[in-house]
Amino acid sequence: MATQDEIKFLSNPSIGQHKTKYCRFKKFGLKYVDYKDDAFLTQFVNEQGKLLPRRITGTSLKYQRRVATAVKRARHLAILPYVTDLLKP
Amino acid sequence: MRHFEVSFIVDPVLSGDEVQSTAKAYCDMLSAEGAKIVHIDEMGLRQLAYPLNKRNTGLYYCVEFATESPTMIAKVELAMKRDDRILRFLTVKLDKYGIKYNEDKRAGKIGRKNRKEKPVEVVSRPAAAVPPPPPPPPPVVVPEIAASEEE
Numbered sequence: 001m002a003t004q005d006e007i008k009f010l011s012n013p014s015i016g017q018h019k020t021k022y023c024r025f026k027k028f029g030l031k032y033v034d035y036k037d038d039a040f041l042t043q044f045v046n047e048q049g050k051l052l053p054r055r056i057t058g059t060s061l062k063y064q065r066r067v068a069t070a071v072k073r074a075r076h077l078a079i080l081p082y083v084t085d086l087l088k089p
Numbered sequence: 090m091r092h093f094e095v096s097f098i099v100d101p102v103l104s105g106d107e108v109q110s111t112a113k114a115y116c117d118m119l120s121a122e123g124a125k126i127v128h129i130d131e132m133g134l135r136q137l138a139y140p141l142n143k144r145n146t147g148l149y150y151c152v153e154f155a156t157e158s159p160t161m162i163a164k165v166e167l168a169m170k171r172d173d174r175i176l177r178f179l180t181v182k183l184d185k186y187g188i189k190y191n192e193d194k195r196a197g198k199i200g201r202k203n204r205k206e207k208p209v210e211v212v213s214r215p216a217a218a219v220p221p222p223p224p225p226p227p228p229v230v231v232p233e234i235a236a237s238e239e240e
Contacts, residue, residue: 078139
């Protein structure tokens with residue numbers, strides 16, 4: 001039988017909490033998106049190698065455009081795939 | 090002077106000397122056309138994300154150069170297109186932030202861009218931590234003394 005101390009929450013308190021999104025380029029002062037840095041660019045694509053929308057990554061419009069260009073350049077140079085499955089493990 | 094950056098993938102089937110000479114040939118071609126070579130970055134053998142000309146790996150090179158007459162780039166690109174030792178190439182104009190990024194990268198300030206930023210985030214958080222609690226209020230003895238003095 002669980003004691004009163006063990007029963008703290010009836011529901012998970014982390015559900016429904018709003019975590020504020022931010023633009024990482026503005027926050028850390030990154031001015032240039034390198035198309036050769038595949039580890040960095042994979043943060044902006046999903047498992048199929050598609051670009052993630054701004055509403056998920058929180059990137060500002062200015063840098064979303066640059067990220068999109070960088071990803072497209074990386075795809076041309078076979079640094080990122082055009083189509084795939086399970087890009088991220 | 091505008092700065093540009095040309096990245097190309099050399100066929101890995103070639104021997105080491107042939108790869109070196111291919112890369113050098115294009116650097117010489119750029120210099121001959123009046124460009125100033127800023128830096129040659131050999132990124133080495135990398136896995137390709139998808140096969141190119143039935144190759145699964147490629148030797149990546151990235152040459153940064155500055156030139157007054159950008160029309161010469163078309164000549165170099167045409168030569169690369171006709172060359173079957175080059176799997177892919179891409180020429181990009183660098184803005185001022187791109188030039189600075191490359192300088193910082195050469196100076197070793199950016200080892201891995203994203204990993205360098207993460208410690209900064211961790212360090213800044215303890216700084217914004219809760220300030221120490223204010224000292225406890227003075228004891229209640231004081232009003233009593235004041236009251237006794239009034240009497």
